[in-house]
Each structure stands twice: as C-alpha cells, then as structure tokens.
C-alpha cells in the first residue's frame with residue numbers, strides 16, 4: 581500500500597477524503613499554464629544528500645509524490661551534476677503513470693532534459709540509448725564542439741545562452757516543443773542559477789524526519805543577491821515526510 585498523506589494546509593474541504601488519493605494529489609498539481617516546478621528532499625538539518633545521494637533521504641511519502649510530480653509533467657529537467665552523482669538512467673515513469681498519461685493523450689513518458697556547460701555526458705549511457713523519448717541536452721554556445729556533435733546523435737542539443745544558460749531562452753525552447761509543464765529535479769547549483777534569474781514558479785520540498793551527519797549539502801548552491809521569500813501553497817503530512825509546496 582502506498583504511503584498515506586493528509587492535508588494540513590490549507591485546511592481540507594469538508595468534502596475531501598481524510599486520506600488523500602492519487603487523483604486528489606494530481607488534481608492539485610495540474611496547471612493550465614506553463615510552469616517551472618522544482619522538487620527536492622531535505623533532512624531536518626538541511627542536508628540534501630545521504631552518502632552523496634538524495635535517495636537515502638526519501639521515504640515512502642516522498643517516493644509517492646515524486647512519481648506523481650513526474651506523472652503530470654511534460655519534461656524532467658536535471659543538472660548534469662545530479663545526473664552523474666545520482667546515476668540517472670532513462671527517464672521512465674511507472675506503468676500506472678504511463679497509462680494515466682496515455683489516457684490523456686500525452687506521451688507515456690516525459691522528456692528528459694539535461695543542463696550542462698561542459699557536456700561531460702556519455703552518449704553511450706542508457707539515458708540516451710534506452711530513452712523512450714529522445715532526450716534534450718541544454719547547453720551554452722561555448723561548450724565543447726566535439727561533445728556537442730557526439731551528443732547530437734542521441735539527443736536534441738539546444739544552445740540556450742553564450743557563457744551562461746539563459747532560463748528565459750531555455751523555457752522558450754522547451755515551450756516551442758510543447759513542453760510547458762517543467763519539473764526540475766535539481767540539483768543545488770542549477771536551482772541557485774534558476775533562483776538568481778527568477779525562473780522558478782514553484783518549489784516542492786519534502787522534509788524528511790532525519791538528522792544527517794557531516795556538512796550538509798544545501799538546497800541552493802552559489803550566492804543569492806538577497807533572500808528569496810516564498811509563500812506556502814500547500815502542506816501534506818505522512819508518517820515519513822512533510823511535503824511542502826511554495827511559490828515566490
């Protein structure tokens with residue numbers, strides 16, 4: 581049985597089930613317009629990794645929500661550092677999610693889009709060779725030409741900026757392909773750059789009931805010119821995680 585979740589903010593409507601079903605959660609996540617949503621899991625003391633990966637922080641509640649976030653998106657956007665550190669494979673949702681998507685006329689699986697300056701990505705990786713949908717690599721004009729040529733054989737390589745990725749351009753390029761619902765799965769460096777350019781519409785943050793050892797790898801890498809104030813849109817609670825959604 582999947583992890584139980586209840587709504588703690590805003591207060592549940594009298595008609596709402598006490599324990600939320602997938603369809604209740606999905607309804608909240610569907611948007612009419614384009615959206616750039618960022619999803620993270622974090623320990624109580626602010627660490628985003630356990631032994632170098634996020635998976636060790638994630639409980640059943642987070643896993644359930646993580647899958648539903650993927651279910652409703654058009655494209656999963658990830659920084660190349662996270663792709664390498666987490667050992668990402670091809671971007672595939674569960675069979676149940678794929679069926680949900682197909683019933684609504686969507687491709688069975690979202691597109692995988694990877695952001696990289698250096699293009700240190702292996703074209704022979706299963707990310708590309710087993711991809712159900714051709715992935716996209718988003719890079720800058722100054723990235724290495726040979727790596728760009730090699731990756732062009734297995735992915736659409738999109739240049740979105742000269743020496744920095746321009747997130748307005750990135751979004752334009754994705755939306756031009758009909759990819760309006762963008763789910764970013766991190767990591768901290770990419771998130772920091774997005775926040776600095778005001779590109780983020782929503783932050784989904786699971787707080788995992790754990791205290792991690794060592795120096796925490798924080799949610800945001802790099803300097804923010806000033807603190808970013810966010811507004812709580814919803815809070816859900818499960819036994820092994822509090823799921824928060826914020827907008828700027």
Ligand SMILES: NC(=O)c1ccc[n+]([C@@H]2O[C@H](COP(=O)([O-])OP(=O)(O)OC[C@H]3O[C@@H](n4cnc5c(N)ncnc54)[C@H](OP(=O)(O)O)[C@@H]3O)[C@@H](O)[C@H]2O)c1
Nearest residue numbers: 620621628634659660661662696697698766767769770773
């Ligand atoms: N707790 C969580 O939910 C969560 C989520 C994601 C990641 N993480 C953890 O975070 C760690 C990785 O952190 P990270 O900060 O290195 O991740 P990251 O932001 O995914 O990766 C950094 C790399 O991504 C590319 N990149 C990022 N921003 C870019 C930009 N604006 N323009 C062009 N390329 C850009 C660059 O790739 P190139 O080097 O290829 O140029 C850069 O070196 C891992 O340990 C991972 O497990 C945790």
